[in-house]
Amino acid sequence: MKAVIIGAGLGGLLSGAKLSKAGYEVEIFERLPFIGGRFANLDYRGFKLSTGALHMIPHGSRGPLAQMLREVGAGVTIVDSKPAAVIKMNDDTEIAFKDFQKQLSLTKNIKLGTILLYSRKFKPKNDLSFKDWILKYFDDDFLLKLADSFCGWALSLRAKDVPAQEMLEIIDNMYLYKGSGIPKGGCGAVTGALADVIKSNGGKIHTGECVDKIIIDKEKACGVSASERTIDADIIISDIGHLETVRMYDCRDEAYSGRINKARPSKGIKICLSSDEPLIGHSGVFFTPYAERINGINEVTNADPNLAPPGKHLVMSHQTVISDDLNQEINLGLLDLKKLFSGKKYEVLLVQSYSDGWPVNRASSGSDIGNWTPVQNLYVVGDGAKGKGGIEVEGVALGVMNVMKEIGIIV
Amino acid sequence: MKVNNTCVGCGQCAAYCPYDAIIVFGRAGMNEKCIECGTCVRYCPVSAIAEE
DSSP: OEEEEEOOBHHHHHHHHHHHHTTOEEEEEESSSSSBTTSSEEEETTEEEESSSOSOBTTGGGSHHHHHHHHHTOOOOEEEOSSSEEEEOTTSOEEEGGGGGGGSOHHHHHHHHHHHHHHHHSOOOTTSBHHHHHHHHOOOHHHHHHHHHHHHHHHSSOGGGSBHHHHHHHHHHHHHHOSOEEETTOHHHHHHHHHHHHHHTTOEEEESOOEEEEEEETTEEEEEEETTEEEEOSEEEEOSHHHHHHTTSOOOOHHHHHHHHTOOOBOEEEEEEEESSOSSOSSSEEEOTTSSSOOEEEEGGGTOGGGSSTTOEEEEEEEEOOSSOHHHHHHHHHHHHHHHTTTOOOEEEEEEEEBTTBOSBSSOTTOOOOSOOSSBTEEEOSTTSOOTTOOHHHHHHHHHHHHHHHHTOOO | OEEOTTOOOOOHHHHHOTTOOEEESSSEEEOTTOOOOOHHHHHOTTOOEEOO
16 A cells, blocks of 8 residues: 655654554655754754744643654654743743632632533533633633733634634643643654654655645545656645645535635744743743733753753744734734843844744644545645644644544554 | 745745855845855745745
């Protein structure tokens, strides 16, 4: 059995590792000169920055991605963050994320516990946003700000743009898998280890090679044309999102075409800082609900000092994009960092922004279409086709798991 | 090099530029160090860069 995979991003590589381990002959085509997509390292002035995602695995060594990496035998060490997350309060104090309820009055605290328990069991309707879900029960500025900070950090969206239902799935996963971790060697270590697995199983990865067309015969995908040759395949997995995939064949399913056009890519800004002294001091997520734009920050060198030159720290902030004026958004982010780290010395290494054709997520949470396509033997994975309640790369892993189940490969 | 409107500012070109000739702030732009070697073209994920 032969599998062709379009795109060597995390979803493509996870699929390739899984399929090659199950005995498939795997061939991956990546149009860029390097593998990993938006989960790769970017060497910059001696620092290991990242192409897209932060050097972080939302559910650490216990989550779906870590589970898949173990299953395929990818040698990746994930350092679980302790504390998992900290919240910077308005008065400059810091509290552990797990203790956020202690900031509420006793009545609100009990109410929140009851409502969470109820809503996790009976999920709200899909048209209710997470912000409106909070407002339905609470009039509390801290809760709203924390929701925006969390949604901005984890999904690059504001709480008003995330369906409450999806957020409660995420909360379920947080109870199940717990907090975050950092892969030693950064994002690139994860995608690199997956590529090693694929190659050791006899699979091929071509970089700098585009797939031009998906060949379909009697509503079944049966191959691709790439670099002026035709490659027959029993299974085709696309890691480039539904919209780009549909451009590679003549799609006649109008309902599907309509659905995929509704997926909204999410926008975000990452600011990479270098400092001699630690700015945060631990590797957990540093949530900043009271900042103007920054949603959260991570000092990854506390988990892996090798992500920066000796004696340096690497700090990465993330913010969702609120207005159409990107320069203004970046400047507000930089101003936030100045305030958050006032009195501390640091240097801005690189400002990276993501949107449209190279977004944070091809389908923002709640607008995911899933892995199914109208063509038999053709599946879509990656951040345009995440699993339910999956934050970023965890969602990518959950999506790949769904496809493997569908194909009949035991996960 | 010419950068068109599809540039999102991801900075990949800046990291791969052998001449440290690309500044990124919401969008990529080349400075005077650019020798038009064209390396950045291949590394741009949205095909936003072209030779002049």
